[in-house]
Amino acid sequence: LAAAPLAARAAAAEGDPAILEKKDWNQYLGDGVDARPYGHPSEFEADVVRRNVAWLTADPVSSVNFTPLHQLDGIITPNGLCFERHHAGIAEVDPAEHRLMINGLVDRELVFTMQDLMRFPRENRVYFLECAANSGMEWRGAQLNGCQFTHGMIHNVMYTGVPLKYLLEEAGLKTNAKWLLPEGADAAGMTRSVPLQKALDDCLVAFKMNGEALRPEQGYPIRLAVPGWEGNMWVKWLRRIEVGDEPWHHREETSKYTDLMANGKARRFTWEMDVKSVITNPSPQAPILHDKGFTVLTGLAWSGRGSITRVDVSLDGGRNWRPARIDGPSFDKSAHRFYYEFDWDGSPLLLQSRAIDSEGIVQPTKDALRAVRGTNSIYHNNGIQTWHVKSGGEVENVEVS
Amino acid sequence: LAAAPLAARAAAAEGDPAILEKKDWNQYLGDGVDARPYGHPSEFEADVVRRNVAWLTADPVSSVNFTPLHQLDGIITPNGLCFERHHAGIAEVDPAEHRLMINGLVDRELVFTMQDLMRFPRENRVYFLECAANSGMEWRGAQLNGCQFTHGMIHNVMYTGVPLKYLLEEAGLKTNAKWLLPEGADAAGMTRSVPLQKALDDCLVAFKMNGEALRPEQGYPIRLAVPGWEGNMWVKWLRRIEVGDEPWHHREETSKYTDLMANGKARRFTWEMDVKSVITNPSPQAPILHDKGFTVLTGLAWSGRGSITRVDVSLDGGRNWRPARIDGPSFDKSAHRFYYEFDWDGSPLLLQSRAIDSEGIVQPTKDALRAVRGTNSIYHNNGIQTWHVKSGGEVENVEVS
Amino acid sequence: GEKFGIGREATKDEVAAWDIDVRPDGTGLPDGSGTVADGEEIFAERCAVCHGDFGEGVDRWPVLAGGQDTLSSDRPVKTIGSYWPYLSTVYDYINRAMPFGEAQSLTPDEVYAITAYLLYMNDVVTDDEFELSKENFTDIHLPNEENFFEDPRPDTATLKDGEPCMSGCKEKVEITMRARVLDVTPDTEDDESGAGSID
Amino acid sequence: GEKFGIGREATKDEVAAWDIDVRPDGTGLPDGSGTVADGEEIFAERCAVCHGDFGEGVDRWPVLAGGQDTLSSDRPVKTIGSYWPYLSTVYDYINRAMPFGEAQSLTPDEVYAITAYLLYMNDVVTDDEFELSKENFTDIHLPNEENFFEDPRPDTATLKDGEPCMSGCKEKVEITMRARVLDVTPDTEDDESGAGSID
Numbered sequence A, B: 001l002a003a004a005p006l007a008a009r010a011a012a013a014e015g016d017p018a019i020l021e022k023k024d025w026n027q028y029l030g031d032g033v034d035a036r037p038y039g040h041p042s043e044f045e046a047d048v049v050r051r052n053v054a055w056l057t058a059d060p061v062s063s064v065n066f067t068p069l070h071q072l073d074g075i076i077t078p079n080g081l082c083f084e085r086h087h088a089g090i091a092e093v094d095p096a097e098h099r100l101m102i103n104g105l106v107d108r109e110l111v112f113t114m115q116d117l118m119r120f121p122r123e124n125r126v127y128f129l130e131c132a133a134n135s136g137m138e139w140r141g142a143q144l145n146g147c148q149f150t151h152g153m154i155h156n157v158m159y160t161g162v163p164l165k166y167l168l169e170e171a172g173l174k175t176n177a178k179w180l181l182p183e184g185a186d187a188a189g190m191t192r193s194v195p196l197q198k199a200l201d202d203c204l205v206a207f208k209m210n211g212e213a214l215r216p217e218q219g220y221p222i223r224l225a226v227p228g229w230e231g232n233m234w235v236k237w238l239r240r241i242e243v244g245d246e247p248w249h250h251r252e253e254t255s256k257y258t259d260l261m262a263n264g265k266a267r268r269f270t271w272e273m274d275v276k277s278v279i280t281n282p283s284p285q286a287p288i289l290h291d292k293g294f295t296v297l298t299g300l301a302w303s304g305r306g307s308i309t310r311v312d313v314s315l316d317g318g319r320n321w322r323p324a325r326i327d328g329p330s331f332d333k334s335a336h337r338f339y340y341e342f343d344w345d346g347s348p349l350l351l352q353s354r355a356i357d358s359e360g361i362v363q364p365t366k367d368a369l370r371a372v373r374g375t376n377s378i379y380h381n382n383g384i385q386t387w388h389v390k391s392g393g394e395v396e397n398v399e400v401s
Numbered sequence C, D: 001g002e003k004f005g006i007g008r009e010a011t012k013d014e015v016a017a018w019d020i021d022v023r024p025d026g027t028g029l030p031d032g033s034g035t036v037a038d039g040e041e042i043f044a045e046r047c048a049v050c051h052g053d054f055g056e057g058v059d060r061w062p063v064l065a066g067g068q069d070t071l072s073s074d075r076p077v078k079t080i081g082s083y084w085p086y087l088s089t090v091y092d093y094i095n096r097a098m099p100f101g102e103a104q105s106l107t108p109d110e111v112y113a114i115t116a117y118l119l120y121m122n123d124v125v126t127d128d129e130f131e132l133s134k135e136n137f138t139d140i141h142l143p144n145e146e147n148f149f150e151d152p153r154p155d156t157a158t159l160k161d162g163e164p165c166m167s168g169c170k171e172k173v174e175i176t177m178r179a180r181v182l183d184v185t186p187d188t189e190d191d192e193s194g195a196g197s198i199d
């Protein structure tokens, strides 16, 4: 037998060829340590990408793509997969040519280079960033078949940055200072009005995400972090902060990011992203691939008002609920990972998750939201998502009575 | 003036051209959301890469490259920059063809597919992984001029994985089970003996790092996480775990990863990576670029025996110490980020950091280590590093009396 | 100020170069003016390719005019005339971000003129000889200004309203809606497309 | 076992295909044997290009023989003969990982023969007609076996030894050594190189 050729031996043996036959990678050398100065995922993970939906917008240059939540785990979103939303494409800023100016109601109007900013004390915090329009497609009913598209306008990143208050204190705030206008260096010149109190509380001028420099599509070299508040306020490519006594009511806080109610009136300054959760697996893009038996359900929960204290899961469309297991770090205004393991009997399921935050706010049903806000809001849809698992394991985005 | 061409206007105005002159990125559109399904760093960060040192090894296929610690911040190492150490190059494993076998002293010898593994309960934990040979070059004295090379065989990652104990319990441990032999699917067939107690305590079969699939160079599709213990034990491309009653004394725990003492005797099973720290900025590759004034010193500290309770910093080569500020999450067996901000008077400095862990172990000086271990150990060098800052801001790796 | 001694004072010219924002009270408006007729011409040349000659929007590009009385309908059309609360936003946004792809290429007079034309198209001014200027700017109010109100959340249940139901919460559950767009992987010609848009 | 009911039992053949590890007590050794002379030939053909005809190591590839009595010197040479505690490690490692780039291509007889040759080159056996086999394998002990001992750490100060000194800890401080390799960026021809290696 020892002399028999390998293939013959394997054929004679009983079992899985994946074990019985040698693989190239068991025998031959792979790339050395000089081959990948900056690494990339396995070729077998080529489908793990941000995806956009062409018909959503007029042009991909002012559009959005979505984080593949169903292919991730834990709470950190890798930088290459953090969803993108920009209004004039990715600004490719040269940090040597980048400045941050503080002007307006300050004692001294200041200019900082990147090197200047590196001299202020820094903080490291994990925060989610959710676009106010995340799940916005679903206001009128189930639309897109996959949590990447229904919930993928979110990412969760560890930022390193300078507390904005240090920069403001360096400039010296006038006593009538009440509002800030952060402004981007991109061709959209993005601006938002931010109340000074928030800025002094926990805003960061962030320059690193998950340890390395911000990615260009996330505002390289600096962006504003506005923890827990809608993503549009996290101005990217930040180049100026004006201090004022009144809000500016700029385009992104009037024409956009205001919630239109059924009666035609509209809410403004709806900044916090309310408590929300979604089951990422199983989900339409990630069906159950095994027969009945022990299975892992997992998902993400977050709240812009604090931490997540509890997530409940229902397998029967909200009739009965069980507490899920939250695992991994629980930070304020950061995504939480939850699991619910159960023995699947192979019959159809209607999966839901319901998160509760440290302020005691309970994630509402979509119908509860519609009852108070109608269906024209576009933004701030934090309703409970339902996935219909069929007996074959296939999953569909549905709504239930 | 309104009609004057832009350049003329800018020339007449007083100030920084970076502000007075418009940039392309302020005016023209950048890449859209369909351009980068998987993102990459800015072109201006092209020097932020893993680097190897050609003369260290015979061939880059069995060698090491180093994490650019001086260019990172926070505690998370981005996946593309996690140092690589492999013994037969990067195994490019097809997950569909990958299996995990458990054999030996178990009730039932088992085989798992990747899909099987996804059905076990998961945990999410942040752990550092340090090669036992990190700083090994420095046993005989200051060698390499940069913390990337003196300390860059470490990374710190949030793992998602299945507690190994679940897999072992599924197989059913025999009463005489005491040791495990995890084995890799690569062409080095990497093996290490791991005491069962550690396996049942906190080892994970990890499949995700920082949210996404393990990178090929880090063991895709699965690696063993052995928290706090030397990196070589974290077997990559894990394909088999044998359960036994005695250790195997394989090549990587005899010929390698044993500490040779001055008297010719050698320590074995020196698993824990002891308390250690390094100042990452300033450091030889990251000099001080500004004149005297307020400056930020930062670094990393970690211990394989628990968390870091304190880091002290000295500016004068160990004569006087001040507590540093630890910022960001403090997890067990995870890197901690520390800062020490001070007013630099422009004169030369001898920078040191000294970490203390939750077991009360104090990071020793290099001379204290040499006094007990000599200079032939190669591994487990956790001595205090000294950087000499010159008056121009340049920094050099030195040792002091 | 001056806690750390980092950074330097901005020059007047530097602040002037970047300080372009405009507020509802007129703060930030530059000197200048422009008529509806001037605006029509500039708009036709630089804006209409996307927004249409009358702000009606080409393809999926934004609609800028019309939509009055649609806000409580099933398909609200939110335009400067129907939705925007303040005229300053029109000036500020066009000046900073339009034309798309050639941002900050318009002179103050051009922006005043375009803004005047947009007011005309939105029936806020009806005189086609109207000239908008720094001086008369804040006299103009957009029709929907009063219909914005401050965020009143939380507007859904909290724990104060009682513990959320854990068992037997409903009699029966039925599927009432299914995903409109089943094939979300944009890899084939025959991909379905859905309604709505993101803003 | 069987808590979750996941996975399946391995077949005997599957376990046999992967269960190649060898322990000091001989567990895992396959049937077979090989002589020093056979080993010399195979070694010359498949190993010597890297390790040298006599295990002396070519360029920076590993040295496999010699180094006796260097372990307490300044430059220890750690080989199978001078350092390795167990012969089983030699068999196991060559069988699983060598030749470098063609792992697991040797038959048991070949590995026994090479191992015999390595014993001979390391003066552990002196008879050039020596044949190593499964049967006599565990009779052989490597000279350095007794010189390994269990990790005795912590071997440096802990808080129990007192609070670490915070001020005035030394009289004066002088630089005693400087980095040997100043230019660490491997981008030019004239890069310096240092001593030592990583394992």
Ligand code: HEC
Binding pocket: A058, A059, A062, A063, A087, A188, A251, A255, A256, C043, C046, C047, C048, C049, C050, C051, C061, C062, C063, C064, C078, C079, C080, C090, C093, C094, C098, C099, C100, C101, C114
């Ligand atoms: C090449 C296409 C294009 C051209 C030309 C263009 N725009 Fe736009 N316009 C856009 C896009 C795209 C947006 C939305 C940008 C975003 O997503 O932030 C927009 C948005 C706007 C808005 C805000 C719409 C809303 O409801 O919030 C206004 C007002 C506007 N444009 C005016 C103009 C004017 C005035 C011009 C000419 C001076 C102009 N545009 C030229 C594409 C164009």
Ligand code: HEC
Binding pocket: B058, B059, B062, B063, B087, B188, B251, B255, B256, D043, D046, D047, D048, D049, D050, D051, D061, D062, D063, D064, D078, D079, D080, D090, D093, D094, D098, D099, D100, D101, D114
């Ligand atoms: C192409 C080069 C090459 C060839 C051919 C080769 N080796 Fe090696 N050998 C290496 C390298 C490289 C290592 C170190 C691998 C590592 O870093 O893990 C090594 C390691 C070893 C070691 C362990 C050395 C130690 O001190 O830990 C032994 C024993 C060994 N080889 C024996 C052999 C034998 C026997 C053969 C032939 C059957 C062989 N080698 C063929 C390159 C080679």
Ligand SMILES: [Ca+2]
Binding pocket: A268, A269, A270, A271, A272, C151
């Ligand atoms: Ca509010």
Ligand SMILES: [Ca+2]
Binding pocket: B268, B269, B270, B271, B272, D150, D151
């Ligand atoms: Ca030990």
Ligand SMILES: [Ca+2]
Binding pocket: A242, C019, C020, C021, C022, C028
């Ligand atoms: Ca202003």
Ligand SMILES: [Ca+2]
Binding pocket: C183, C184, C185, C186, C187, C188, C191
């Ligand atoms: Ca498709």
Ligand SMILES: [Ca+2]
Binding pocket: B242, D019, D020, D021, D022, D028
């Ligand atoms: Ca075995």
Ligand SMILES: [Ca+2]
Binding pocket: D183, D184, D185, D186, D187, D188, D191
């Ligand atoms: Ca060089």
Ligand SMILES: [Co+2]
Binding pocket: A085, A232, A252, A256, C199
């Ligand atoms: Co937006």
Ligand SMILES: [Co+2]
Binding pocket: B085, B232, B252, B256, D199
């Ligand atoms: Co190693």
